[in-house]
Amino acid sequence: xxxxxxxxxxxxxxxxxxxxxxxxxxxxxxxxxxxxxxxxxxxxxxxxxxxxxxxxxxxxxxxxxxxxxxxxxxxxxxxxxxxxxxxxxxxxxxxxxxxxxxxxxxxxxxxxxxxxxxxxxxxxxxxxxxxxxxxxxxxxxxxxxxxxxxxxxxxxxxxxxxxxxxxxxxxxxxxxxxxxxxxxxxxxxxxxxxxxxxxxxxxxxxxxxxxxxxxxxxxxxxxxxxxxxxxxxxxxxxxxxxxxxxxxxxxxxxxxxxxxxxxxxxxxxxxxxxxxxxxxxxxxxxxxxxxxxxxxxxxxxxxxxxxxxxxxxxxxxxxxxxxxxxxxxxxxxxxxxxxxxxxxxxxxxxxxxxxxxxxxxxxxxxxxxxxxxxxxxxxxxxxxxxxxxxxxxxxxxxxxxxxxxxxxxxxxxxxxxxxxxxxxxxxxxxxxxxxxxxxxxxxxxxxxxxxxxxxxxxxxxxxxxxxxxxxxxxxxxxxxxxxxxxxxxxxxxxxxxxxxxxxxxxxxxxxxxxxxxxxxxxxxxxxxxxxxxxxxxxxxxxxxxxxxxxxxxxxxxxxxxxxxxxxxxxxxxxxxxxxxxxxxxxxxxxxxxxxxxxxxxxxxxxxxxxxxxxxxxxxxxxxxxxxxxxxxxxxxxxxxxxxxxxxxxxxxxxxxxxxxxxxxxxxxxxxxxxxxxxxxxxxxxxxxxxxxxxxxxxxxxxxxxxxxxxxxxxxxxxxxxxxxxxxxxxxxxxxxxxxxxxxxxxxxxxxxxxxxxxxxxxxxxxxxxxxxxxxxxxxxxxxxxxxxxxxxxxxxxxxxxxxxxxxxxxxxxxxxxxxxxxxxxxxx
Numbered sequence: 001x002x003x004x005x006x007x008x009x010x011x012x013x014x015x016x017x018x019x020x021x022x023x024x025x026x027x028x029x030x031x032x033x034x035x036x037x038x039x040x041x042x043x044x045x046x047x048x049x050x051x052x053x054x055x056x057x058x059x060x061x062x063x064x065x066x067x068x069x070x071x072x073x074x075x076x077x078x079x080x081x082x083x084x085x086x087x088x089x090x091x092x093x094x095x096x097x098x099x100x101x102x103x104x105x106x107x108x109x110x111x112x113x114x115x116x117x118x119x120x121x122x123x124x125x126x127x128x129x130x131x132x133x134x135x136x137x138x139x140x141x142x143x144x145x146x147x148x149x150x151x152x153x154x155x156x157x158x159x160x161x162x163x164x165x166x167x168x169x170x171x172x173x174x175x176x177x178x179x180x181x182x183x184x185x186x187x188x189x190x191x192x193x194x195x196x197x198x199x200x201x202x203x204x205x206x207x208x209x210x211x212x213x214x215x216x217x218x219x220x221x222x223x224x225x226x227x228x229x230x231x232x233x234x235x236x237x238x239x240x241x242x243x244x245x246x247x248x249x250x251x252x253x254x255x256x257x258x259x260x261x262x263x264x265x266x267x268x269x270x271x272x273x274x275x276x277x278x279x280x281x282x283x284x285x286x287x288x289x290x291x292x293x294x295x296x297x298x299x300x301x302x303x304x305x306x307x308x309x310x311x312x313x314x315x316x317x318x319x320x321x322x323x324x325x326x327x328x329x330x331x332x333x334x335x336x337x338x339x340x341x342x343x344x345x346x347x348x349x350x351x352x353x354x355x356x357x358x359x360x361x362x363x364x365x366x367x368x369x370x371x372x373x374x375x376x377x378x379x380x381x382x383x384x385x386x387x388x389x390x391x392x393x394x395x396x397x398x399x400x401x402x403x404x405x406x407x408x409x410x411x412x413x414x415x416x417x418x419x420x421x422x423x424x425x426x427x428x429x430x431x432x433x434x435x436x437x438x439x440x441x442x443x444x445x446x447x448x449x450x451x452x453x454x455x456x457x458x459x460x461x462x463x464x465x466x467x468x469x470x471x472x473x474x475x476x477x478x479x480x481x482x483x484x485x486x487x488x489x490x491x492x493x494x495x496x497x498x499x500x501x502x503x504x505x506x507x508x509x510x511x512x513x514x515x516x517x518x519x520x521x522x523x524x525x526x527x528x529x530x531x532x533x534x535x536x537x538x539x540x541x542x543x544x545x546x547x548x549x550x551x552x553x554x555x556x557x558x559x560x561x562x563x564x565x566x567x568x569x570x571x572x573x574x575x576x577x578x579x580x581x582x583x584x585x586x587x588x589x590x591x592x593x594x595x596x597x598x599x600x601x602x603x604x605x606x607x608x609x610x611x612x613x614x615x616x617x618x619x620x621x622x623x624x625x626x627x628x629x630x631x632x633x634x635x636x637x638x639x640x641x642x643x644x645x646x647x648x649x650x651x652x653x654x655x656x657x658x659x660x661x662x663x664x665x666x667x668x669x670x671x672x673x674x675x676x677x678x679x680x681x682x683x684x685x686x687x688x689x690x691x692x693x694x695x696x697x698x699x700x701x702x703x704x705x706x707x708x709x710x711x712x713x714x715x716x717x718x719x720x721x722x723x724x725x726x727x728x729x730x731x732x733x734x735x736x737x738x739x740x741x742x743x744x745x746x747x748x749x750x751x752x753x754x755x756x757x758x759x760x761x762x763x764x765x766x767x768x769x770x771x772x773x774x775x776x777x778x779x780x781x782x783x784x785x786x787x788x789x790x791x792x793x794x795x796x797x798x799x800x801x802x803x804x805x806x807x808x809x810x811x812x813x814x815x816x817x818x819x820x821x822x823x824x825x826x827x828x
Contacts, residue, residue, distance in 0.1 A: 146528020
């Protein structure tokens, strides 16, 4: 018995241990999964912070003195926000002041400002309210004499206006920098100039002697990958040669200079002349050592080799007028684009320019797919258009870890997104949420501008009615400096490659069309540029955009310019704002039930009464639209509702549902001309009757009458529904297959106060025949409630509500309150 108990106890303990291990395993898996998801997803707040970090880093980097390798960290916190001024431009200035006061050696003090354009007036550091009406959003940073960085977005602003804005910003920066310099003189710290470590000048001479001729030949290789492999092989050979000569030390530390020394007697080895040794008396004399050459670290050799390669490339461009791929300074690489590459996607384009290739994919969704923004400037703002830029390591032939988007990817994505935003239609014209994914498949410069070009064609392929086509181009610059025998004049390059970006002095991205600019971004790698150089670059960029737009128009196959059949359908309708709650219901139960009943994907309501219905097919949208219209309709005295169901019987009458979710009381005295002791004597729950609305009390409760529609037993009368002047709502049943055969019928009152768009059948059963309506309901597999309002000209007590029927063939008529976006055409 004891053995059995011990065995059971042991089994129980093992079970608990295994259960604990399994729980820990699940916990680890969960945490790892959450970590991976966290790496991929980047919140809007992190995107905003990454963008501001780039704005701070880009103008500061060129001012750092060459050879200063100490790790430097700049932290910028928003300690107080007034809700009126954006903190990004202030953060640039604050970082510039902090570095100027610190020990970090820099060439000049920097500052940053924001420029807005309201009307014809430029505003320095405008408020957020002023920016709402601004045609320009420009952030500029620089020194008191030159421009270092600009980033701006506008709505097809001419180049002349941009130059005026930059000039205004430069004047404001100059004033700030002068004040900062005064502050630095008073309380600035001494600079760490002794920490600057530069490679020995002799190393430049050695590398040029060993690899100069071969560098000239290798830089003439047009293709990127073969040229990079050849340069890498030459670099290894240079290191090997310098190692054999004793110039290179494997030590990663700074190079040391060993002077020519003569060793002391105690330190030198014993030297024996003629092979003889005199015991007890060893004759030692100083022996001169050979001069030891400079020892260079391998890191210095690679750094100098890169600088020498860049110098040779710049000399080839300046002196020969030929670039690394053989083009002239203004020549654009070969462009090829293919629309509709992915048949299942809503829109796609493969854009290729030289050795840079980007695949842009467009996805359309409803309002619930919009991106929610969370930052200081906007409180829960929804973005209905966003672009995501991806730059995998494989695009440049490297192996790397895939994780969260880098600051560079976020910055390039924002630039392409803001460039495409001005060409999008308004939400009223195109109610979709639009997402563009641009994946760089191959990169040799200008990948962000390739995303602009490919994204524009992909939008057209997805059927987005863009206002016009735009293109992007990256401009570069090489200064004809004194080392080449020049005077420092600039040579502007169009459509730069990766090597020209790395070796050049400027990276200037401009997007737009021939009429103006939508986005621009400039980074300077030298002391700065003047307005004259910037003007030359802008004008040359405009010519480049014209050429690129002409090549984009030759896209083969061309974009479809129609909404894909795989894209969702969105119907937009307008109801009274105070009736939106009727659609939502308590705790959202009503809207959920409508979605489940009709099969639509989503129903989005707004406080202003706009309702968006998203579905995969037209039948489900029409069904949900009819239910919503019935829920939100405003009944009026005199309206007649036919074939309505009795929901509840009480001793004092019957509650009749005149529309889904809308009930009224038909008093027992209004059920019949004959006397009834109780409603159950003539009716039961589920029966369908015709009723007339005769009263609406102060609480909004409806009083109905069946008797008003029955002939009086004392005198023969015709059907009141046909002889009265009341308008009648008739509940009919319609199959989904008949939706396309409908005509659009708009029913309005004479004063235009009640406008409705209703479908009308080509043929319908007799109004007075209840059995025919029931037969019609039985013959339809997927019933859908549609309310049709009919009128007659016979006057009655509701004369002011006489209505006319107007057939509408054009969905774009201004009197129509709702519309359905469906592929190539709009239908009601």
